[in-house]
Amino acid sequence: MAEYIKYRVPAKGVSATKGVAELIEKAEEDGVKTAWHRLLEQQPQCAFGQLGLCCRNCAMGPCRIDPFGSGPTKGVCGASADTIVARNLLRMIAAGAAAHSDHARDVVEVFKGVAEGRFQYYRLTDVEKLKSLAEALGISTEDKDEQEIARELAEVLEWEFGKPGDEPLRMLALAPKKRIKVWEKAGLIPRAIDREICECMHRTHIGVDADPVSLLLHGIRTSIADGWSGSMMATYLSDILFGTPKPIKAEANLGVLKEDYVNIIVHGHNPILSTKIVEVAMSEEMQELAKKYGARGVNVAGMCCTGNEVLMRLGVPIAGNFLMQELAVITGAVEAIIVDYQCIMPAIVDVAQCYHTKIITTEPKAHIPGAIHIEFNAEKADEIAKEIVRIAIENYPNRPRDRVHIPKHKIEVIAGFSVEAILEALGGTLEPLINALREGTIKGIVGIVGCNNPKIRHNHSHVTLAKELIKRDVLVVGTGCWSIAAAMDGLMSPKAVDLAGPGLRKVCETLNIPPCLHMGSCVDCSRILIVLGALADALGLDISDLPVAGSAPEWMSEKAVSIGTYFVASGVFTHLGVVPPVMGSQKVAKILTEDVEDIVGGKFYVEPDPVKAAETIYNVIIEKRKKLGWPL
Ligand code: CUV
Ligand code: SF4
Incomplete structure (x- = not known):
């Protein structure tokens, strides 16, 4: 079902990740639209919505406030x-x-x-x-x-x-x-x-x-x-x-898909399903079955955060981040994408109709019209996983061989830096890290997290910000689609130390770690909180005193808004690379970027340019060091 492509995407410019442009070009040749194409069709996007000035919370509305003050200043109910x-x-x-x-x-x-x-x-x-x-x-x-x-x-x-x-949450004990x-x-x-x-x-x-x-x-x-x-x-x-992740070697980018294997992608967020799919797919039985269907075996790759989960624990290669889910289908080489929930574009079902890929939904709370729904449950986990993997294998003969194109690019990644793994790399205590920070060998630590957003160049802000920071001797840790972007750019391979400043380089070489540490999926932003808490406690400080910052350079999801907010709430200076829909209220914008600091010690900072953002973040780190009397 090829579609008429009204607006073409300038493929060369849209991504900083190798292999993306060639697949967008292939999409257009095949008559398939991607998120980039649909974003163009959405232009111009509603300015009221972008400013956060549109309310649909009751049926007297929808109401819109005129940002220029010449139209209505209140909704029907009087909301400002x-x-x-x-x-x-x-x-x-x-x-x-x-x-x-x-x-x-x-x-x-x-x-x-x-x-x-x-x-x-x-x-x-x-x-x-x-x-x-x-x-x-x-x-x-x-x-x-x-x-x-x-x-x-x-x-x-x-x-x-x-x-x-009114008792507090018990987990706050951490x-x-x-x-x-x-x-x-x-x-x-x-x-x-x-x-x-x-x-x-x-x-x-x-x-x-x-x-x-x-x-x-x-x-x-x-x-x-x-x-x-x-x-x-x-x-x-x-x-x-x-199992708690430990440093593990794997590969990243779409080149992890294999020409003569049954390719299965696990996509979504919950390791309960994806871990089982990986285990079952790698079993003798399924590998043999794949051979019966003419393949050399089964190859599983991850996508988005559940991809991070199985990368961190099992070393499963990661095929890409959020904006690459459609591209994976467009390679023509994927037999099935097995999803649970969150960040799964309904579009993958449409795209799959142009190839042979089966989209398999598994969660009672996440159905997509046009997908095959096989409900997963923990009691029958292995049986269901087998049924799903079998569908993928049986689909291998349907691969449209004349339309297969797998980009060659892939690169080594070391993932698996749980808090425990970081501690182990440090020799069992935070002391070496604290000393490096205090002496200024490492100036600070920045956690970079969050999604992709087709409004900005794919993965460009992710990798640029990270590179700008590591060259200034700032250790970068992170999760989510950022970590996949960094991995695909080689920033999580030992060779990346060449891009680090002299101090960070020394520390990385001594500890045998890359300058950008993969700490997991989005929920694993909690690991970053634990590290920050442990550092603060060990130094007798509050998190807001530490020379640290957070960033979501390419965020798009509501989950990222929650993450950004709990970073701020935890006392962290937090950068956003995509402007949040709050600019319609100067008051709200000011609260979030200024006043909130007096209450919780952290605040938001919005800057689309990753180079400028890196400078500001670095300056904030230096300011914090000054206050602590640590060398600059
Ligand atoms: Ni949960 S939330 S696009 S997959 S990081 Fe990736 Fe990560 Fe955002 Fe989604
Ligand atoms: Fe309803 Fe008030 Fe929202 Fe208008 S502004 S939609 S009246 S809640």
Whole structure:
């Protein structure tokens, strides 16, 4: 079903990643549209929406505020620009926190089932981590076997979502004491995750909270529930179930797809499914079956965050990040894309119709019209995974051989830098890192995270910002689509030390680590929080005193809004490379980029140019060093 391509994409300019341009050209030859094409068709995009000035929260609307002041200044209910912009942002945070935390809920459910001995296909892999989390949450582990500890832990964690009353979230036990004090003082301690998210929806209903300050403060509270509990749980329990990542070598970019193998891509976010698909696909039985269908075997590659999950733990190659999902289909060489949820463009089903790729959805909460739906459940995990992998293998003879084009590019990546792995690289204590920071061998640490956005050059800001920082002796860590971008650019290979400043280079060579560390998927931004908390505690400081910063240079998802907000809430100076929809209210913009610092010690900073952003971030780091009296 070739489509008429009205607007052509200037393929050479759209991406900093090798192989992307040639596949966009192929898409146009094949009559297939991608996100870049659809973005052109969307022009001009609504300016009210971009400014955050459009409200559809009730049926007296939709209402729009005239940013120039000559038209309406209030909605029908009287809501001002400030109210509308703040309400819209709060709903974005709510959706982002919901996505992370509902993912966490799914992991908790499987964890609980394992603890109760119900799910034979999963097990407790990292018992050390199980015990340490239990103890951190005040569950005694003495004279208890691991199942028993896991059962008690599961119960506590289940209650994080919907417990009644005003008691703080239990997972906040992992946050540094100094931070808790800051949050307590500002009334920002989250109670239950679902409750905070629900309250976002309540507050933004017509005629409830109209004060931008109180709306935004609740947004901060909700984001803390996401970062320090929801996402944190997803990370901890995934580690306990599948193992805590350790440095592992793999390859990145679309060149990991193999010409004469059955290619399966796992895409989405939850390792519960993707880990099983990888295990089953790699089994003797499935490899043999693939041979029966004329292939040399089965090759699994990852995409987006579930790709990060299986890359970090199993060394599964990663085929690309968010904007490359359609391109993977356009290679003509992918038998199946198996998805769970989040960041899966419905478009992959349309694109797949032009090739042979089967799109298989697996989650009761994520159906896509035109996809094959095979519902996954933990109890029958292996059987279902087999059924799915079999569909992919049987599809191999349908590959349109005359229209296959796999770009040659791929590159080595070292991934798997969990907090535990970083500690191990440091010899078991944070001391060497602290010394390097204090002496100025490393000037600071920046966490870069987040998505792709076709409004800006694909992966360009991700890699430019990272390169600009490492050359200034700033250690870069990160997650999500950033980490895939950095991997595909070679920034996570040992050779990347050539791009680092002399101090960082020395540290990387001594510790045998790359200058950009892959810390995992989006929920693993929680790992960054743990590192920051541990550094602050070890130095007797608050996170907001540390020479650190955060950035989401190419963000697009609501999850990224929640992440950015919990970084700020945790005291981190946080850069956004895509302007958030808040510019319709000077007041809201000022709160987020200035005033909020007085409350939580972190704030947002918006700068689309990654080179300028790097300079500003570096200057912030230097300012923090000055305040600490550390050499510059
Ligand atoms: Ni969760 S949220 S595009 S896959 S990082 Fe990638 Fe990461 Fe954004 Fe999505
Ligand atoms: Fe308009 Fe107010 Fe209704 Fe929003 S809530 S649509 S501003 S009347």
